Amino acid sequence: MSVAAERLQLPLPRPSVLDLAPLYEVLRREAPITPVTTPAGDPAWLVTRFAEVRDLLGDKRLGRSHPEPEQASRVTTAAILDGPTGNYATEEADHTRMRRLLTPAFSAKRMRMLSDYMQELVDGYLDRLIAEHETAPDGVVDLHAGLAYPLPVAVICRLLGVPEDDQELFHSLSERMADLTIGAEAHRARDEFNRYMAGLIEAKRPQLGEDVISDLVRAQSADETFDYDEMIRLCVGLLFAGHETTVNRIGLGTLFLLTREDQWATLCAAPDARVDAAVEEIMRLGAPGDLGLLRYAHTDIEAAEVTIQRGDAVILSVNAANRDTSVYSDAETFDPDRPERTHLGFGHGAHFCIGASLARTELRVVFATLARRLPGLRLGKPVDELEVRTTLTGGVTALPVTW
Structure with missing residues (x-):
């Protein structure tokens, strides 16, 4: 089997929510950086091999901004990962400020302090699921609705300072922003989300609290180079990513x-x-979305015998890289005992996920508690019968289980 000369059309079809398209293995071997057509119909480079994905994640010649945004390739019709973001002239300085402001709030120490709160939440959710299980006619309950969704929402609300009563609103906005099938409606949802966040910020401003959004409001008030709209976008991004990705990993x-x-x-x-070890293997092998991380070349880049030209879109497939057989033995096998401990599930380099400690702590609490309290847990429906979400981040719409 060889890679065809013409551009591949993304996304590549996958056999199940747990598996990737077999073509990724061929691409890693024969064309680790290959031209593709995005779901939006524009040209891009797809990077699939571990070495190149890792190196380009850490390469400052790639960024999220574009030298000529109006000329940039679009990747999807969703309002997340659709095209360039940020200011080309100030991206690096803006990113450095963002990391400086957020690192204390998302530190491993801060997450350990939150772990007792997470444990109380998980135990409470499981108490309710157990009670529901006892009265369900077929003994099947939805672990997605009962645990995987509400836990990350409650935690990110506490951390950011967002009213938990607003969760249905921002969850609906998140779903619509990331939907790959609704076109302009996704961008209207992003505008609504921005307005919601601006309203929340102004309501908090007279009496700021000890939370991340309050910290950002203080910083923006004190720094004239910190644009108000940039602060709004950052808060929306934190709220979206802070619950959406962990929901899918659970x-x-x-x-x-x-x-x-x-x-x-x-x-x-x-x-x-x-x-x-189980959490790290989940982060390695779990592949909630079908695309990858979007970057744009800020200068010409030579890599893997191709030239990525200034302004080109680059899609870094962390999913494919984390299953690279040149890096991992039995790469497609879920094996927490594997000797290879590294993965790119949280990215690499300057853009390493600032919420990694948060996600790890939540996943540890969830899976250790499930194992202790529900060792008889089993699926209530075969995997191939589960409905997959039509959003950028993928995952399942429900997770029926019993015991």
Whole structure:
């Protein structure tokens, strides 16, 4: 099997929510940087091999902004990962300021302080699911609606200072922004989300609290180079990413574990000792979206025998890189005991996910608690019968389980 000469059309069809398209293996071997056509119909480069994805993630010659935004390739019709973001002239300085402001709030120490709160939440959600299970006619309950969704929402609301009562509103806006099928409606949802966040900020301004949004409002008031609209976009991005990605990781992690009885039994036998390794393997193998991280070349770049020209769109497939057989033994196998401990699930370099400690802590609490309290947990429906979300971040719409 060889890669065709013409541009591939993204997304590549995948056989299930847990597997990637087999073509990725061919691309990594034969064309690790290959020209593709995006879902929006524009040209881009797709990067699939671990070495190139890692190196380009850390390459300052790539950015999220574009030297001529109106000429940039569009990737999707959603309002997330659709095209360039930020100011080309100030992107690096803006990013440095953002990291400086947010690093203390998302530090590993801060996340450990939140872990007791997370544990209380998880135990409460499981109490309700257990009660629901006892009265359900078929004994099947939805772990997505009962745990995977509400936990990350509650935690990010506490951290950012967002009223939890608003969760249905911002969840609906998040779903619409990331929807790949509704076109202009996705961008209207982003505008609504921006207006919601601006209203929340102005309501908080007279009495700022000890939360991330209050910290950003203080910083923006004190720094004339910190644009108000930039602050709004940053707050929306934190609220979106802070719950959406973890919701999907909980769902995918549950599917990986429950479709591998030996791995689930091993975790249940020693939850506290085994959970860290399970979480890292979930982050490696879990692939909630079908595209990758979007960057634009700020200058010509030579890599893997191709020339990426200034302004070209580059899609870095972390999903494909994390299954690279030249890096991982039995790369497609879910194996928390694998000797290779590194992965790109949180990115790499200057843009390494600032919420990595938050996500890791939530996942550890969730899977250790499930293993302790519900060792008989099993799926209530085959994986191939689960409905996959039509959003940029993918995942499943429901996760029926029983025990």
